[in-house]
Amino acid sequence: MPCILIVGASRGIGFELATQYRADGWEVIGTARDDAGLARLAGIGAQSLRLEATDPAAPAALAQRTAALALDIGFVNAGVYGPRTPGLEPPSDEDFAAVMRTNVMAPMRLAPALAPALARGKGKLAVTSSRMGSIAARTAVAGWLYRASKAALNSALKDMSLVLGPQGITCVSFHPGWVRTDMGGSGADIPVTESVAGMRRTLATLSAAQNGSFLNYDGSPIPW
Template sequence: MPIVLITGANRGLGLEFARQYAADGWTVIVTAREESPELSQLGVRVEQLDLNDLDQVARVGDRLDGPLDLLVANAGTYGPGAVDDANAAAEWGRTFTVNTIAPYLLARAVLPRVAEARGKLIAISTRMGSIADNSSGGYLAYRSSKTALNMAWRNLALETRSQGVIATMFHPGWVKTRMGGRSAPLEPEESIAGLRKVIAGLGPKDAGEFFQWDGARVPW
């Protein structure tokens, strides 16, 4: 049975990814800073991971045995809303660690396992990371860290395609989660079902591309 590793799965989109893949019979490994009752009920394997600890991130591959079919790098943080003093700037740097550096380092750490399966590396990004789509400004830390994630993942796609690995980025839509808020139009179940359908259909030509949850391309 296929194996998926999902980061940030203690709530929101990550938890829904875990729920749906587990229901379809996948072996599900999730990472979270702490276990939640919801994860316990799913019966998935939980690995403690703090994305601020890059030494820990770099060793995630050591915890895995055998091929890994899919990595979903889902964990992320908003960071400060504005960056106008030294404290906010330091938080901006930590946002880059969690949203950009740690996912890339994690992907490199598990790459031998994914290459063994000729699998997929998926980064959950956001349309807010699109430079072409930014007409409102705001959310500097979040936007800039996700834009950087897109570039890092594009590089990753180019570096790994010769190994049969497909690396792609996704915008999950505006979803009713703690981060998305109650006014978001999409339910987590719909977003994740759409994402899973598109992920399952990815081919080599899609490596390094940026899609949204329904398969439409997102402008850079």
């Protein structure tokens, strides 16, 4: 049975990933921070792990949970948006720390913790980035702290691809689309089912030659 571990699976895109992979017969391990999220995962037949992504103990917990596994996919999805700024409003210490710790520090700690299990499975490592992190495609500045965090996440993903690619792990940074979730809001472009179905299709056909790429949910490339 193929196996996926999803960091940040309590709701939104992460929970839909868990739901669709379960429905497809996969073994799913999802992380959540609270009882409600853990119960929601149990309700779809997924295994769960309580994990605050920024906790210093989280990488060891993840490594321990996957020590006996060969993972087909590791999906580091947890993220926060932070302040909804229209322009160049300076971020507070608190906002900067919260967004950068969740969106950049946590993936830089958690993805390497998944690497041994992914290497055993010759698996794929995905992070949920955003087109808002693209520097080349940028035409607006709203949410510039979030944009900076996803640009930094993309940098980290590229570095991961250079180290983990030769170990047989194909690494990809995803833009999931503008998705109707708590973060994306009800006015977003696409339902979460479509975003996740697209990323699943893209992952299923992802080749080693695509290691270290930045892809839209439908598989089309996005400039860094």
